[in-house]
Amino acid sequence: MSKLLDPKIMMAIKDLSLAAKTTIDGFMQGINKSAIxxxxxxxxxxxxxxxxxxxxxxxxxxxxxxxxxxxxxxxxETNITLRLLVDASASMDHQDGDFKKIDYARYLAASLAYLGNLQGDIIGLNVFREHEVIALPAKQDFQHLSRLFYQLEQITPAGKFTAADVYTPLYTGGGSSELTILISDLYQDTNEIFELLDVAGTMKHEVIVFHLMSRNELELDFQGYSNFEDLETGETIQVDQSAIRKAYMSKLQTYLEEVKERALDKRIFYRMLRTDQPLDTAIRDFLNQRKKLKV
Known part of the structure; x- marks a missing residue:
């Protein structure tokens, strides 16, 4: 598999469109040609x-x-409508090493959009941030793809995830089936993210959730830090990492299992991705789910 799928190398390419092209070209060289x-x-x-x-x-x-x-x-082979949903709440500003969750999200979304466009798919983008949804209608051409890359580049995480009463009107009415991909860390104030997934499910869309988690939060490894701030509420607490690590890991495992089970109950394809790992797993999952979608 191409080393350019490594997030650290990929994110060193400042031009998002070039990074997406390089990522997909590297991915395609590493798989059976007939898969695409x-x-x-x-x-x-x-x-x-x-x-x-x-x-x-x-x-x-x-x-x-x-x-x-x-x-x-x-x-x-039929074209599909691919809709990318990107979480831009403040928790996506969480950093591990040289990059943040939102960096991983924007490069993953760009790579999937580039691949979808390559296959003739119709692509739309919705970015969710407190009190607003940035919506780019679904279209299929390279000009539209450039606009999508521009919107991804402009994302600045802020506030909490968009409340359900803001985004629900965008998903009312009929329409053809879509492949909906949510890229998020799934941190929510109440139940707003899963309410969004419920809406997509009632519209008979195939849904993929890419759940982004960083290495330092999965392992509770924040070297040199004892004060922690909630990026969305601003609240701070003091923590002795070594003292609580065992209990933290147990609760985290329970939480991840509950999230996965909840997604599966809704017939949602769920994948947890570490932000320090290559993108090939996510791209393979996208291709597999794309084949299942009936237009």
């Missing part, structure tokens, strides 16, 4: 003719070679 297909009709396999099959699907060249009747099956 563009729009159109692609040959899949032959199977024996069965009574009732459409005779127009018979492969006469194969019959000439084998004197047997075969049906040529093809796989139809």
């Amino acid at each position: 297909k563009g729009p159109g009709m692609e040959f899949s396999q032959y199977r024996s003719y069965q009574p009732g099959d459409d005779l127009r699907l018979l492969d006469w060249k194969m019959f000439a070679r084998s004197d047997r009747y075969y049906i040529r099956e093809s796989e139809i």
